[in-house]
Amino acid sequence: MNSAELVDLGQQLRVDSVRASAAAGSGHPTSSMSAADLMAVLLAHHFHYDPDRPAHPGNDRFVLSKGHASPLMYAAFKAAGLIDDAELLTFRALGSALEGHPTPRRLPWVETATGxxxxxxxxxxxIALAGARLDRTGYRVWVLCGDSELAEGSVWEAAEQAAYEHLDNLTAIVDVNRLGQRGPTRHGHDLDAYARRFAAFGWHTVEVDGHDVDAIDRACAEARSTKGQPTVILARTLKGKGVASVEDREGLHGKPLKDADEAVAELGGRRDHRIRLQEPPDVRMLHAVRTGDYELPAWDLGEEVPTRDAYGKALTALGTGRGDVVALDGEVGDSTRAELFAKEHPDRYFECYIAEQQMVAAAVGLASRGWVPYAATFAAFLTRAHDFVRMASISGSGINLVGSHAGVAIGQDGPSQMGLEDLAMMRAVHGSTVLYPCDANQTARLVATMAGLDGIRYLRTSRGKTPVLYPPDEEFPVGGSKVLRSSGADRLTLVAAGVTVHEALDAAELLEREGIAARVIDLYSVKPVDRTALRRAAEETGCLITVEDHREEGGLGDAVLDAFTDGRPVPRLVRLAVRTMPGSASPDEQLHAAGIDAESIAVAARLLVAEAIVP
Known part of the structure; x- marks a missing residue:
């Protein structure tokens, strides 16, 4: 396309953004209008993509970070022939694939959910890391950002990671339209302020007039030719460009134009340009994705092993058998034991440093390219990345997250290091799987199982050593549990997971000496929960005690309660959890102070059994 045609294409994208938002009665047309010329030039001249083959290994990748500008993306889809005009006008309607913010669940040309x-x-x-270090097919990643979102710390975590990794296959295009949701942005149209920040992180910067198609064209070409560092194109634009009543005016964010027909006329009327996207290169994956036999590590019964050690060794073994497995860590690999994978498979290990948001985001990007990521840090620090986990679920992303150093059982480090809310956080994520093993062999099996699951998978590991309870060949199906001791005389059931399984077993021994028979269930699958085993235990023993090294809200106890939401009578239930604010103490002292050690469980059991006796 020549310059005049690019200008006209930009106007078409504006018109269709206005029309789609008007049809919906909602949306963000003015945010779309500011970036229309940027999108027109990118698609017509620089974006290599086969829309009939979204998984083509040579395809460039586009991410609309300012996801509220979805009308612009859908207008571009129409221009590329991916949707027709009738579908464009279903924007935001019930059942439409054109959601308010794009998601890959509905549209194969969307890389990730944003918004x-x-x-x-x-x-x-x-995605760029996958391209540069794993796929190696030469594709580029283009990310269209808004200026408002540059206030987010996650953007600068990304900026530093990209520069550190020398991702010259990554270009960020920032639509600097000066206006946010409630008024002007922090730096307004000061492109130099943004340029100084990106340059300080090691990016190549280009400043342009975002409505000069020739300048945009040159900037994109410069980005493609820049080697050794990522490029940011900082484009000065006007929100609502092209319609005088809304152009560069405050108070119009997220609102359709009052008179859409008049605006369309002012923009020159409807057009129907068709873009023929440039073909991606005829390439193939150069890396070898090996899927073969591998042997999980194994430990003898009674051997004392931290489950975090089992995670590192099992992941390393899995990586040997499966070349699509990659590992990420938040600069605590010596503690999570991810460093074991790094030593054996350095080409598939990504150090994200103390940037948990970037770590989870990188896992999402890698997963979008077909890799199977495992990302680990302390369970407590994953809370920082919860929004990224939530959005990964919206994307339908398949990622494995591992939180180590869970609970008060870590001991002397104190509450800042204790994951005490992580089970609740992960259980609340749509479609998630939450696993909490109690010994090394169980951990190894579950690590391998996670690779074949869908959605968000979370594994909780422990710092301290625990005795091995299960033989290496034991199976642990997701949604299952293990009954570790039972008898026909059981008067109550102790339900535990992770470190509290061992406390529950010790408590059962104490109770047995007093003539109180107690069943013990290892509820290693916290979500989905084993309703059948729990209901049977309730029917046969009448009383349940849940014991968790976690806050009372949202963890194991609530998972057990979920088994009795079908209207049947709820059994007598006592929930032992961490209700205090821990300090520094030894692991045994911490468990006792929290009321979740064997002695405390036995006390609660005696009281429950006594109360359950009918006079």
Whole structure:
């Protein structure tokens, strides 16, 4: 396309953004209008993509980080022949694939769900890492950002990671339109302020007039030719460009134009240009994805092993058998034991440093390219990345997250290091799987199982050593549990997971000496929960005690309660959990102070059994 045709294409994208939002009665047309010329030039001249083959290994990748500008993306889809005009006008309607913010669940040309600002660039970094270090097919990653979202810390985590990794296959295009949701942005149209920040992180910067198609064209070409560092194109634009009543005016964010027909006329009327996207290169994956036999590590019964050690060794073994497995860590690999994978498979290990948001985002980006990521840090620190986990679920992303150093059982480090809310956080994520093993062999099996699951998978590991309870060949199906001791005389059931399984077993021994028979269930699958085993235990013993090294809200106890939400009578239930604010103490002292050690469980059991006796 020549310059005049590019200008006209930009106007078409504006018109269709206005029309789609008007049809919906909602949306963000003015945010779309500011970036229309940027999108027109990118698609017509620089974006290599086969829309009939979204998984083509040579395809460039585009991420709309300012996801509220979805009318612009859908207008571009129409221009590329991916949707027709009738579908464009279903924007935001019930059942339409054209949601308010794009998601890959509905549209194969969308790389990741965005809309929670500050996430597109971090995920783009993950995709670019896949391209540079794993896929090696030469594709580029283009991320369209808004200026408002540059206030998010996650953007600068991404900026540093991208520069550190020398991701010259990554280009961020920032639509600097000066206006945010409630008024002007922090730096307005000061492109130099943004340029100084990106340059300080090691990016190549280009400043342009975002409505000069020739300048945009040159900037994209410069980005493609820049080697050794990522490029940011900082484009000065006007929100609502082309319609005088809304152009560069405050108070119009997220609102359709009052008179859409008049606006369309002012923009020159409807057009029907068709873009023929440039073909991607005829390439193939150069890396070898090996899927073969591997042997999981194994430990003898009674051997004392931290489950975090089992995670590192099992993941390393899995990586040997499966070349699509990759590992990420938040600069605690010596503690999570991810360093074991790094030593054996350095080409598939990504160090994200103390940047948990970027770590999870990179995992999402890697997963979008077909890799199977395992990302680990302390369970407590994953809370920082919860929004990225939430958005990963919206994307339908398949990622494995591992939280180590869970609970008060870590001991002397104190509450800042204790994951005490992680089970609740992960259980609340749509479609998630939450696993909490109690010994090394169980951990190894579950690590391998996770690779074949869908959605968000979370594994909780422990710092301290625990005795091995299960033989290496034991199976642990997701949604299952293990009954570790039972008899026909059981008067109550102790339900535990992780470190509290061992406390529950010790408590059962104490109770047995007093003539109180107690069943013990290892509820290693916290979500989905084993309803059948729990209901049977309730029917046969009448009383349940849940014991968890976690806050009372949202963890194991609530998972057990979920088994009795079908209207049947709820059994007598006592929930033992961490209700205090821990300090520094030894692991045994911490468990006792929290009321979740064997002695405390036995006390609760005696009281429950006594209360359950009918006079």
């Amino acid at each position: 929670s600002l500050g996430q597109g660039l971090p995920v783009g970094v993950g």
